[in-house]
Amino acid sequence: MLKLALFFLIVSLVAGLFGFSGISAVSAGMAKILFFIAILAFVIVALIILFSAKSLFNN
Known part of the structure; x- marks a missing residue:
């Protein structure tokens, strides 16, 4: 799940870099x-x- 979050973060940064603010x-x-x-x-x-x-330790 964290890998997917990292993937979306990278996609957001790249899209923002190229000016696609909606996708970002x-x-x-x-x-x-x-x-x-x-x-x-x-x-x-x-x-x-x-x-x-x-x-487990209480028994």
Whole structure:
């Protein structure tokens, strides 16, 4: 997911460099959305691992 966000970021920078502001804005928006989804997924997985590790050590 982060690779896709990085791809959209690069597309946005290249499009902005060549003057395609519409494509640049859309690509930057997609990069932001994918980045925050990746961060949210990381936090959820980290919490699941943390709580499952606590339950293992409590037995």
